Amino acid sequence: MNSTVKDCKPHWSELPPTWRYVIGTAMQAGELVLKLGCVGAIATSTWVMVDKETNETWGDRFRKVSAVAEAVVGFYDDDFKALISKGDVIAGYTVNSGFGLRMHPIHQEMRMHSGIDLPTPEGVQVHAIGYAGDRVSVRCWSDPKGYGTVADMTSSAFPEITFRAAHLSHCKGGEHRAGAVVAKTGNTGGSTGAHLHWEQIQGGVAQAPQKGYLVWALNGRKPNERLGDTISLYQAIVAKESGGDHTAVNPDTGALGLGQVMPQNLNCSWDGKPKSNCGWDYDVLGRDVSPQEFLQNPEIQQQIVGVKLESALQRQIQAGHDMNTAVKRVAAEWYSGNPELAYDTRPQAGYESIKSYADSAAEKFHRLRQQNLEK
Numbered sequence: 001m002n003s004t005v006k007d008c009k010p011h012w013s014e015l016p017p018t019w020r021y022v023i024g025t026a027m028q029a030g031e032l033v034l035k036l037g038c039v040g041a042i043a044t045s046t047w048v049m050v051d052k053e054t055n056e057t058w059g060d061r062f063r064k065v066s067a068v069a070e071a072v073v074g075f076y077d078d079d080f081k082a083l084i085s086k087g088d089v090i091a092g093y094t095v096n097s098g099f100g101l102r103m104h105p106i107h108q109e110m111r112m113h114s115g116i117d118l119p120t121p122e123g124v125q126v127h128a129i130g131y132a133g134d135r136v137s138v139r140c141w142s143d144p145k146g147y148g149t150v151a152d153m154t155s156s157a158f159p160e161i162t163f164r165a166a167h168l169s170h171c172k173g174g175e176h177r178a179g180a181v182v183a184k185t186g187n188t189g190g191s192t193g194a195h196l197h198w199e200q201i202q203g204g205v206a207q208a209p210q211k212g213y214l215v216w217a218l219n220g221r222k223p224n225e226r227l228g229d230t231i232s233l234y235q236a237i238v239a240k241e242s243g244g245d246h247t248a249v250n251p252d253t254g255a256l257g258l259g260q261v262m263p264q265n266l267n268c269s270w271d272g273k274p275k276s277n278c279g280w281d282y283d284v285l286g287r288d289v290s291p292q293e294f295l296q297n298p299e300i301q302q303q304i305v306g307v308k309l310e311s312a313l314q315r316q317i318q319a320g321h322d323m324n325t326a327v328k329r330v331a332a333e334w335y336s337g338n339p340e341l342a343y344d345t346r347p348q349a350g351y352e353s354i355k356s357y358a359d360s361a362a363e364k365f366h367r368l369r370q371q372n373l374e375k
């Protein structure tokens with residue numbers, strides 16, 4: 001580092017916890033930050049330490065990784081508080097009925113729907129919501145003509161909220177640790193198919209449920225808790241796809257930028273016709289981005305690729321895969337469109353096999369993750 005450190009603002013202790021976590025775990029820079037007690041120094045300094053493997057300075061890398069972290073954190077923090085609506089995808093499942101007045105599917109009359117419905121296969125695990133060390137109490141009860149088997153859950157982390165899961169195939173009452181499996185989805189009571197009916201009750205009244213808690217219940221972890229993993233996965237995929245070149249275009253496929261995103265994923269032109277209000281750009285940014293704009297803007301790429309990788313990872317973890325398998329499956333999906341092909345050894349028209357891609361992405365992921373954690 002070749003600059004003098006002065007006007008060090010903000011101080012480490014003034015940063016929000018998320019940022020301390022990101023900086024502390026994501027970067028070797030973290031160690032230096034702690035020593036200096038100063039974060040502004042990193043953003044403004046000319047950094048001359050160079051990483052041998054990637055040839056980038058730590059200053060560059062810090063700024064890049066920060067942008068990804070910021071995008072992912074921003075997206076998921078907003079997302080946590082968002083009210084769940086019909087059509088939302090939660091842990092890989094799509095909400096088919098929202099909170100509020102609706103035509104009742106069995107009784108065929110307008111009724112208040114005091115929760116949301118999430119169709120799932122039978123047996124999907126519902127976890128106790130809370131931070132490590134929290135106590136979560138679950139009361140199981142039965143309403144054969146209505147809710148079927150029900151779990152009412154309260155956590156010492158949010159004593160003012162009762163979470164209700166209904167139509168369950170299984171419920172385990174009593175005191176649990178945060179993260180424990182307390183119920184499984186099913187098709188009991190007045191139900192037309194396996195689904196989870198989910199309520200968030202505050203002050204004795206059902207409120208419109210918030211996304212973050214339901215994701216938490218289904219994944220067993222608070223959304224965002226794996227931020228360090230997401231960043232490592234992002235780094236591994238970008239290293240394989242573009243080597244960090246945000247202007248890279250694949251001459252064979254037209255894939256674009258850092259994560260080599262197919263243009264069709266942006267403009268939904270899989271049938272040859274581009275569509276508006278559609279695609280990964282619309283999902284993540286809420287607007288359509290042309291392939292040209294995408295290619296010129298590394299921040300947009302970081303946001304879209306970071307969020308898409310995080311949601312792909314969430315899906316695999318929720319499906320019960322361990323982290324290593326989940327990463328391989330996400331890599332296979334990123335490379336081929338199909339996570340089931342993670343062990344496919346056939347060469348891909350001049351490119352490496354899907355297994356070879358997935359294995360080497362996972363290897364990079366573990367190495368980066370270790371580096372990120374050590375420092």
Ligand SMILES: [Zn+2]
Pocket residue numbers: 097113115116117196197198
């Ligand atoms: Zn319902």
